[in-house]
Amino acid sequence: MSELAIHGGRPLRETPFPGRGGLYGEDDLAELRQVIDQGSLFRFDGRKVREFEEEFARLYGVKHAIACTSGTAAIHVALMALELEPGDEVIVAPVTDAGGLIPVVAQNAIPLPADTAPRRLCMDAEGVAARLSDRTRAIVPVHVAGVPADLEPLLRLASASGVPLIEDCAQAHRAMYRGRYVGTMGRIGCFSLQQSKQLATGEGGVCVTDDDDLGERMRLCMDKGWVRGPALRAYPVMGLNYRMNELTAAVALAQLRKLDDRVAARVRIGDAIGRGLEGIPGVHAPVPAQGDRNTYWFYGLYVDDGVGGLSPVEFASALAAEGIPASHGYVGRPMHLLYSPVLERRAYGPTGCPWTCPHAGRNVQYTPGDCPNAEDALQHLIMIGMNEFYTEREADDIVGAVRKVACSG
């Protein structure tokens, strides 16, 4: 085996990995031109946002799709539609983006992270069961990095406890759990269209549901609670202005038509990497279970301590030195440790609300060890950048570099 690049050897890969510069083209421009020609960028003057919602709903086979301004907004719209009250509790993913958590606090509710299974990033039913209380008003699993959460036990638990489950699919467009698209199995599915996502429009979000009542409420919550139509204005529910504009929807429409081909490219390469990594001692690839589809927002693999004589942090650095877009640990620490200075008791200044609110049912604290599996998984996680422009060459180089580093010790 040749010398590792971190020790002065020749990197396995000497040219950059493909970027996503080719995402947009003439079809996006054609859609955008129609918006410019219509003379207004406002969704209620034009057709594009409505068309995008209709096409998104059709693609997922759901009754309602409500476009909004971001994945954060989508989660907030969903929580507003569920009519959360101050002091309510929401069970959240331990490994997520701040945008999945802040809406909980914005509703004056208290986020409670539920642990994952060992060496997994998605919350599991055991972790949720340990957090459920009579104050729980929503369970929000994240399909982290395109890997579907194990939904069946989560849905069973949600149904038995009468708590709605909201799927956060920000990182998992077109991922599947047992043959069904994620986002279509919970009461609500929430998506982000932020630039790094499988469906990318710079910013944007979508909520989906089959529930007519929730669909109607989410439409209102996305639009300041405004019932459009009657001459006398009415705002029967609390809402914010999370309206998508026509320019974003024009690009979203053009991109949506290419989504399945692009996701198929990610799946082909991601699955090939998984096959290539089989049998490397101490390296654990995210191989999808039967009927599942991982759509590889990033490629997350786990390495045991000491593989190649390295810690996981050193392993990631060694891979990066080999020319692989690798880093250690994704968000580094789970939400209850990473975000606690912001979310815990300082969201609304010195009041400590909502944690210290008289409506809160208990004194929630966040401490190391709350989600031991998630904490351990992040310690051992190697995150490799992925996109739809990778080819077999990138798959081979990733596998070759992991093998080189793992077998170097």
Ligand SMILES: Cc1ncc(COP(=O)(O)O)c(C=O)c1O
């Ligand atoms: C799991 C998860 N939820 C929510 C969000 C928030 O989405 P946005 O950045 O579009 O607000 C993100 C963004 O990365 C995310 O990864």
